Amino acid sequence: MPSSSVSLMLMFATTLLVVSSAAGNFYRDIDITWGDGRGKILNNGQLLTLSLDKASGSGFQSKNQYLFGKIDMQLKLVPGNSAGTVTAYYLSSQGPTHDEIDFEFLGNLSGNPYILHTNVFSQGKGNREQQFYLWFDPTADFHTYSILWNPQRIIFSVDGTPIRDFKNSESIGVPFPKNQPMRIYSSLWNADDWATRGGLVKTDWTHAPFTASYQNFNADDACVVWSSGASSCASSSSQSSSSNNNVWLSQELDSTNQDRMNWVQKNYMIYNYCTDTNRFPQGLPPECTTTNLS
Ligand SMILES: *[C@@H]1O[C@H](CO)[C@@H](O)[C@H](O)[C@H]1NC(C)=O
Numbered sequence: 001m002p003s004s005s006v007s008l009m010l011m012f013a014t015t016l017l018v019v020s021s022a023a024g025n026f027y028r029d030i031d032i033t034w035g036d037g038r039g040k041i042l043n044n045g046q047l048l049t050l051s052l053d054k055a056s057g058s059g060f061q062s063k064n065q066y067l068f069g070k071i072d073m074q075l076k077l078v079p080g081n082s083a084g085t086v087t088a089y090y091l092s093s094q095g096p097t098h099d100e101i102d103f104e105f106l107g108n109l110s111g112n113p114y115i116l117h118t119n120v121f122s123q124g125k126g127n128r129e130q131q132f133y134l135w136f137d138p139t140a141d142f143h144t145y146s147i148l149w150n151p152q153r154i155i156f157s158v159d160g161t162p163i164r165d166f167k168n169s170e171s172i173g174v175p176f177p178k179n180q181p182m183r184i185y186s187s188l189w190n191a192d193d194w195a196t197r198g199g200l201v202k203t204d205w206t207h208a209p210f211t212a213s214y215q216n217f218n219a220d221d222a223c224v225v226w227s228s229g230a231s232s233c234a235s236s237s238s239q240s241s242s243s244n245n246n247v248w249l250s251q252e253l254d255s256t257n258q259d260r261m262n263w264v265q266k267n268y269m270i271y272n273y274c275t276d277t278n279r280f281p282q283g284l285p286p287e288c289t290t291t292n293l294s
Helices: 003-022 254-266
Strands: 030-034 040-042 047-052 057-062 065-076 085-092 099-106 115-123 130-132 143-152 151-156 161-167 183-190 210-226 231-234 269-272
Touching: 030 040, 030 231, 040 099, 047 057, 047 183, 065 183, 085 143, 099 143, 099 151, 115 161, 130 161, 161 254, 183 210, 254 269
Parallel strands: none
Antiparallel strands: 030 057, 040 047, 047 210, 057 183, 065 143, 065 210, 085 099, 085 183, 099 115, 115 130, 130 269, 143 151, 151 161, 210 231
16 A cells, blocks of 8 residues: 555544544433433434423433543523523532532523522532623524633633632631532423522413524543442543643632633623622621632
8 A cells, every 4th residue: 555545544543533532422421311202313413402391300420430520511592582591511429418410591581690609519519609691692693611620620601701700718628529429410490489589580481392402522631430330530641741631630710810710700790799898697608708709
């Protein structure tokens, strides 16, 4: 075989490898777990949709369990009148003392803003809500929602802009999620008893079915916990340079990203448990007084 065609074949093989690791495939990575056909994997595994009608919502979960990771997903939320609907996208472990890292998108009447609700549970206890408006229409296009979860912090990002940095405050007695493997979950459901303007605006079922879409799932930088209990950590950057291995496992916000997060929190944050003194008359949660004030 002429050497030129050998190198062409090699190039082709390399391209395939890169493509398959860069773009997740929902058939490979995700199980639709409920909704009786309302959740669908389409386009050869490149697109996933969940839908909600009066009879039921739908949901999926990741096949893998993770103990730390940098996990990206692109979502396009229910368009038009989405009042009363909630699209939840989160990491969670199992059991009564579970850990959980939440994004929840609370729908609204046409032209009114979604609320992006975030929360962190450790060892069964949550009550750490922060809520935001978005600086774009989350129903017009796909946007990337990311969770960086490492032993020191949980950073929530939107299109690469950090919006929340929940730091490990174990040194002052606050449990941090770091021992329980989590799966990724998502669901689209009716929550018109509380979601929109605190439950004032109900779901208008004449607009059903409501549909949210997902693409470009990426958990290349993550530690997968196998059913045997063994785990293995991978890093997409290890392909190019072994010295870059698992940078994400100790990543923190540099000053540029700290500034960007401050900008979001100043302009788009609408609720912060850490400033809600009415709710915590006995004193704010301990992590609020030190590292998680903003
Ligand atoms: C819906 O729109 C109203 C009016 O603009 C706003 O007060 C509310 O925060 C919005 N979002 C939700 C989920 O209620």
